[in-house]
Amino acid sequence: MSKITLPGTGGNLEKASDLKIILLGDSAVGKSKLVERFLLNDYHPQQLSTYALTLYRYKCLNPITKKKEITVEIWDTAGQERFQSIHPSYYHLSHCCILCFDVTRKITYKNLEKWYQELVEQRGFNLPLILIANKIDLDPSRAKKVYGFIEKRREERKGDFPVYFCSASDGTNVVSAFRDAIKRAMIFKENGANGDLSDEVLRFIEEESLREDGIFNKNVNEENDMDLNFKELVIDKTNTALDVNV
Numbered sequence: 704m705s706k707i708t709l710p711g712t713g714g715n716l717e718k719a720s721d722l723k724i725i726l727l728g729d730s731a732v733g734k735s736k737l738v739e740r741f742l743l744n745d746y747h748p749q750q751l752s753t754y755a756l757t758l759y760r761y762k763c764l765n766p767i768t769k770k771k772e773i774t775v776e777i778w779d780t781a782g783q784e785r786f787q788s789i790h791p792s793y794y795h796l797s798h799c800c801i802l803c804f805d806v807t808r809k810i811t812y813k814n815l816e817k818w819y820q821e822l823v824e825q826r827g828f829n830l831p832l833i834l835i836a837n838k839i840d841l842d843p844s845r846a847k848k849v850y851g852f853i854e855k856r857r858e859e860r861k862g863d864f865p866v867y868f869c870s871a872s873d874g875t876n877v878v879s880a881f882r883d884a885i886k887r888a889m890i891f892k893e894n895g896a897n898g899d900l901s902d903e904v905l906r907f908i909e910e911e912s913l914r915e916d917g918i919f920n921k922n923v924n925e926e927n928d929m930d931l932n933f934k935e936l937v938i939d940k941t942n943t944a945l946d947v948n949v
C-alpha cells in the first residue's frame with residue numbers, strides 16, 4: 704500500500720494537528736516574515752523566497768475554552784508564478800486562511816481576487832478568512848484608504864471580513880491577526896462546518912487509518928480492490944516537491 708500522507712497531519716498520522724491554517728498571497732508580500740514574527744517574535748529583513756511549502760507547528764491553549772492545549776499547523780507556501788496553481792492538498796482540511804497583500808505594491812492587491820476565487824473554489828465560501836495588509840510600516844497612510852476588495856467581501860459576508868493592517872517588520876498587529884485566525888479556525892472546526900466532499904473522504908481515510916481494525920490496517924500486503932480504490936485518493940506529497948520543515 705502507498706504511504707499515507709494527509710494534510711493536517713504533518714505527514715504523520717500519529718501526530719494529527721487540531722487546526723490547520725494556510726497562508727495565501729503573492730510572492731514577497733511577507734507571508735513567511737509574518738509567521739516568523741508571530742511564532743518567534745523575530746524578523747530578519749533578507750528575503751529567502753519559500754521554495755514550495757514550509758510547515759510550522761504551534762502549540763497554544765484552546766482559544767475558546769482556554770484550557771486544553773491544541774496544536775496548530777501553519778502552512779506557508781510560495782507565491783511565485785511557477786507555483787501559482789497550488790496543489791489541492793494545500794487547501795484540504797484547512798480551518799482558516801490568512802490572505803496577504805503588500806500595501807506598497809498594487810499588483811499584490813489586484814491579485815487578491817484571484818487568490819480569493821481559488822480559495823473559494825477549493826474550500827467553499829464558509830471557510831474563515833482573514834486579510835492581512837502587510838508592510839504598513841512603509842506607508843501608514845495606506846491604512847486609511849478605501850479598498851474595493853474589502854468592501855466587496857464585507858458586503859458578501861454580511862460584514863464578517865476581518866482585516867488587519869500589519870507589519871512583520873515592527874510587529875504591528877501580527878499577534879492579533881494570528882490569534883483571531885486560530886480562534887475562527889477553532890469555531891469553524893467545532894461547528895463541524897468542514898466543507899466539501901473531498902474533506903469527508905480524507906477524514907474518513909484518516910480515521911480508518913488510525914483505527915487498529917480499520918480497513919487500511921487489514922490485508923495491508925494484499926493488492927485488493929480496496930487498495931486500488933484507495934490509491935486514487937492518496938495525496939502523495941512527494942509529487943508536489945514539498946520541503947517540509949517541522
Ligand SMILES: Nc1nc2c(ncn2[C@@H]2O[C@H](COP(=O)(O)OP(=O)(O)OP(=O)(O)O)[C@@H](O)[C@H]2O)c(=O)[nH]1
Pocket residue numbers: 728729730731732733734735736737747748749750751752753754780781782783837838839840841869870871872873
Ligand atoms: N518593510 C517591511 N518589509 C517586509 C515586511 N514583511 C516582509 N518584508 C520584506 O519583504 C520581503 C519578502 O518577505 P517574505 O516573508 O519572504 O515574503 P513571502 O510572501 O513569504 O514570499 P514568497 O515566499 O516568495 O511567497 C523580505 O525582504 C522581507 O524583509 C514588513 O512588514 N515590512
Ligand SMILES: [Mg+2]
Pocket residue numbers: 734735736751752753779780781782
Ligand atoms: Mg515565503
